[in-house]
Amino acid sequence: MTAPDASTLHPVPGQSRVVLLKPLVSNPLIDIGDYTYYDDPDHADLFESRNVLHHYGPDRLVIGKFCALATGVTFVMNGANHRMNGVSTYPFPIMGGAWADHVDLVSGLPVRGDTVVGNDVWIGGNVTIMPGVQIGHGAIISTESVVTRDVPDYTVVGGNPARVIRERFAEDDVRTLLDIAWWDWPLELITAHVRTISDGSVADLAAIAGAEPVPE
Numbered sequence: 001m002t003a004p005d006a007s008t009l010h011p012v013p014g015q016s017r018v019v020l021l022k023p024l025v026s027n028p029l030i031d032i033g034d035y036t037y038y039d040d041p042d043h044a045d046l047f048e049s050r051n052v053l054h055h056y057g058p059d060r061l062v063i064g065k066f067c068a069l070a071t072g073v074t075f076v077m078n079g080a081n082h083r084m085n086g087v088s089t090y091p092f093p094i095m096g097g098a099w100a101d102h103v104d105l106v107s108g109l110p111v112r113g114d115t116v117v118g119n120d121v122w123i124g125g126n127v128t129i130m131p132g133v134q135i136g137h138g139a140i141i142s143t144e145s146v147v148t149r150d151v152p153d154y155t156v157v158g159g160n161p162a163r164v165i166r167e168r169f170a171e172d173d174v175r176t177l178l179d180i181a182w183w184d185w186p187l188e189l190i191t192a193h194v195r196t197i198s199d200g201s202v203a204d205l206a207a208i209a210g211a212e213p214v215p216e
Helices: 044-050 097-106 171-180 187-192 194-199 202-211
Strands: 018-020 030-032 037-039 061-063 074-076 115-117 155-159 162-167
Touching: 018 044, 037 044, 171 202, 187 194, 194 202
Parallel strands: 030 061, 061 115
Antiparallel strands: 018 037, 155 162
16 A cells, blocks of 8 residues: 655645645745645645745745644744834834835844744644744644744643643653654655554554664
C-alpha cells in the first residue's frame, strides 16, 4: 500500500476545506513541510493572504512536516511592528504625500527573526502566533491562544499570553523522540508504522528506529 500523494491540494475526498499547504503556498518566504494541512470551511485556499499577516520580508515563516492547523490560525510577521521610541506609534510615511519623505521612521524597525514551527505540531482554532516565535516539535497549542514566546518541544500551551499547561512526555522520552525524528523517516517506513506512530509508545517507536534503517 502506498502513502497519500503529498502534492495533492485537497487530500480528503469531498472536503475542500482541508488543504495541504506545501502545494498551495507560492511565497518564497514561506517554507512548508510535507503533509502539513490547514482546515477552514470558507477560506482554506487563501491561507497565504488571510493567515500570514504583514509579511513583507526578509523574515521567513517555516512550518515543519505533519502539522495540523485549525481554522483561523494567524501568523503575525515582523512587518506588523511600529516605532515605539517616540510619542506616537502611527506609521505616517506609509500614507504617502509629504509624509513619505520620512520613510526612515518605518524602516529598520526591530525584527525578532523568522517564525518557526517544528514537526508534528497541532495548532488549535483562532490561535495567534506573534513574530519570531519558535514552536518546538510535537507541541500542542490550545484554541484561542496568543503565542508570544517560544514553545518547548512536546508541551501543551494555552492562554493569552500562552503558557505551558503540561509536558506531554517525560524529559528522557522527549530526548528519545527528538533523536528518533519519525517525521524524517522514509515515507515507506512511516506508512508501514502509521498505527504505532499514532497509537504506540515512545518505546515502540524506539524499537522501530533501532530495527529499521533511519536517515540521520
